[in-house]
């Protein structure tokens with residue numbers, strides 16, 4: 144009787160007990176090659192699917208899975224000179240003065256109309272001590288010349304005309320949510336006329352970033368840039384209100400009320416930190432009548448009282 148009770152208890156306790164202590168438990172055998180079902184109470188494992196490429200991924204990257212958490216992005220670097228900040232003979236590779244570094248805002252200045260850029264780009268701590276920065280730019284890419292912009296990002300213009308990402312301090316900047324491909328590159332500055340590359344530029348997400356060069360005179364449209372001498376071209380200064388045209392309103396509504404002021408001011412057309420008569424005479428006056436050649440460059444409604 145006792146022997147039967149022991150055997151019955153072993154059967155109730157399962158195979159491990161039946162085999163006695165110290166013996167390994169063989170793994171359960173599942174028929175075929177299907178994965179084992181999840182134990183009771185545990186969620187089933189997710190199905191294994193092959194990686195998929197995002198739409199528009201260029202050839203040459205077969206089998207590359209999406210990069211989480213940024214599934215697609217493009218990098219772009221620039222060669223751009225602002226007419227206002229340009230100065231010859233600065234030495235080294237510098238083309239522009241960096242007087243505004245002393246008063247540069249820690250966050251980009253393009254949040255308000257007409258740019259209405261929603262990004263939160265901000266200076267990395269101590270960045271201005273490590274780089275020669277001229278000013279903030281707003282760099283945009285668009286798939287067609289007529290627009291609209293696919294994405295924009297505020298970044299820093301360096302004295303040599305190249306671009307610097309304010310957060311990573313890498314050359315160029317990275318625009319998220321953009322599938323690698325060919326894009327027109329639009330460069331905007333708060334008191335210069337926007338300009339765009341004459342043709343699309345092939346942009347990817349690798350370093351070094353592709354360069355959009357607007358210093359050679361090649362740009363979209365007619366007379367989009369101004370000559371600086373020495374074979375260099377730059378963005379046209381004196382669109383102080385950023386509406387895409389250099390006209391009397393830039394003088395009367397922006398420069399004049401700010402005249403005599405110091406700091407980071409849109410009426411400071413030569414970017415030396417002061418709003419003076421030479422901003423008006425040397426940069427606004429000769430540029431009156433110039434218009435950006437970027438289609439749909441400005442979203443600013445023209446006020447009736449201008």
Ligand SMILES: [Ca+2]
Pocket residue numbers: 381382383384385386387388389390392393
């Ligand atoms: Ca204007």
Ligand SMILES: [Ca+2]
Pocket residue numbers: 411412413414415416417418419422
């Ligand atoms: Ca000035």
